Amino acid sequence: MDTFEAIKTRRAIKKFDSTHKMSADDVKSLMELTILSPTSYNQQNWRFVTITDQTIKEKISIAARGQAQPKDGSLIIVLCGNTNAWNQDPKRYWKNNTPEKQELVKTNLAKKYTDNPQNRRDEVFRSCGFAAQTIMLAARSMGLDSCPMMGFEYDQLAEIINLPSDHVISMMVVVGKRAEDAAPRGGQLDLNEVVFENSF
Template sequence: METKEVLRSRRSVKVYDPNRKVTDEQLTELFELTTLAPSAWNFQHYKFIVVRDPDQKKKLRKAAMGQEKVEQASATIVVCGDLAAYRRARRVAEEFADKGFYGPDGDSKVEEQARMMRDTYVNDPQKARDEALRSSSLAAMSLMVAAKDMGLATCPMIGFSPEAVREAVDLPEELFPAMLISLGYEGDFNLDRCARLPLSEVVDIDRYGESFQPQS
């Protein structure tokens, strides 16, 4: 399916076929595509918890305000932001040097660059959280687009108790739940898509207040 068609046909599916399961092979392909999403310094500030055990689904559904699709879908994914992604700074700096990003004497800059990247987040917890939320959200959108292209259905969810989700899936302190995404095969779901705002309301040119008025 072409990318434009995927974006035009993707829906937030609320009803799933509980008898059709997503395989490990499908998950492998899905997450290989998902992790191609961009992230600052390629830190990949995310972690995904794929919840498919029936008992775990029950716990997660309770944490998600009783939303039926959490249990009905083949799996529900907890998309987490990683507040400690800076721990990969040295590995990233070494790869950047190997690829020539730092110039011909890149090896001599690895320690300095790794320290700079690490300190950027260690010294600014809010920036670390903002970046983790951005990166995990970019990855989440990539996941939903890839899933649609693979014939799978998804729905992002923000209706949940972060602490209850943390407890349900045993998240460590450095991870926080950014969103949940149900994943599976679409069931009996035929609601029309809700209208999108006209471009003149969401796109301005050059400065705020200069709305986009495309020429015909």
């Protein structure tokens, strides 16, 4: 499937085929594509919890206020961010590059995030947004479907996945085989309302 087709046919699916399973190899392929998503300074501050265990999926459906997608989908990916990634041996983010480049990145990361918790948090959400879209488009190209989800009790989900204290949950994406098409699109705004040439 080409990229335009994947973009056009991706929809937030509400009804998944609960009998469909993804193999460990499929999950691995999807995650290998996902970690090619861009992050500022290549800090790779996303952390992904992948869940195929049915008991945990059912707990997550309860945390998602009874929504069926987590329990019926084949895979739940909880997209989290490590707000301290910038400061955790950052030279490794440029391990293929020169020591000078590695040192420069370390200095720049420190400038950007030391004493700036808001920026550390914003960075997680930026990174996870790109990763989520990669997941959904890659899934589509694998003949699968997805649903991005934010409708859940944050503290309940954090407990289920044992979220570390310096990590935050950005969203989850359920991946699986659609059992029913999505309803027709809600309707896109006019380009005129959302696109501005050169300035607002």
